[in-house]
Amino acid sequence: MSVTITELLSFRLHQVANAISRSAATRYRRDFDVSLGEWRTIALLGAEAPLSLNRLARLASLDKGQMSRVVTKLDERGLLLRESGAGRTTQLSLSRKGKALYKGLIEAANERNDAFLVCLTEQERQVLDSALTKLATLARALERQEAPR
Template sequence: MLQLETFLPYRINVLAKRVSKELARRYQDQFGISIPEWRVIAILGREQPLSSNDIVERSQMDKAKVSRAVARLVETGFLARAVHQQDQRLLRLSFTPAGRDLYERIAPLALEWERQLLDCLAPAEREELTRLLDRLDARLDRMAEE
């Protein structure tokens, strides 16, 4: 019989939702942004300019969710849209100065929150967790190809 409490996909989903809810509360309270908006900002903090499709691919978020997040970030002045030089149909997204400032304020807080969450694990356990997550991710890639 399927026991949800021990079924890995269920446990991972519940844990991910709990993490997102806690982060959403902090980001909403402190910065007035949602988790999808933060994910867009975090992705652009690593690489820009990008299209909305690039962000969908990197985040694994629903296209509509990314579209709403991008629209709000443009509306609030954190992102700018520019037409792609080679393909006029594509819009490239990048930070405005206010968006860069927001990223630079949130990123250290996100890293500190992650440190606090993982603080219950010994350094070797954190390394093992990373290795295990990487192995599961690679296994999903192989299963998708089969």
């Protein structure tokens, strides 16, 4: 059975993710003066610091160049701390100012998360969580399988 692009699972998920991201970007820019990339970086460092630039880029699904630009902007605003790590790596974490911003951002993110989940029953939430986990696992496996050799 052939379907149109608008019926493809990947297209539908992309549309929903983009809508969620656009509204998040608007709120985080308005309320906290950060871009979506900056928000994700701050959130990851708030949850898992210290992180190297490479690890941070992988977690945020950004290439190293994009992450480097985001980190530079955050560093210029005094939101990051840099410490020497093993070899030539630099470990990144949030400064005191960055941690304060993180608290506000994560609170807003949790409010948004709750607002989206309120339209689902508890059973629907569990099914969605399970389905997303399965789809992510399969997507990673297909990505490895389809990668050039």
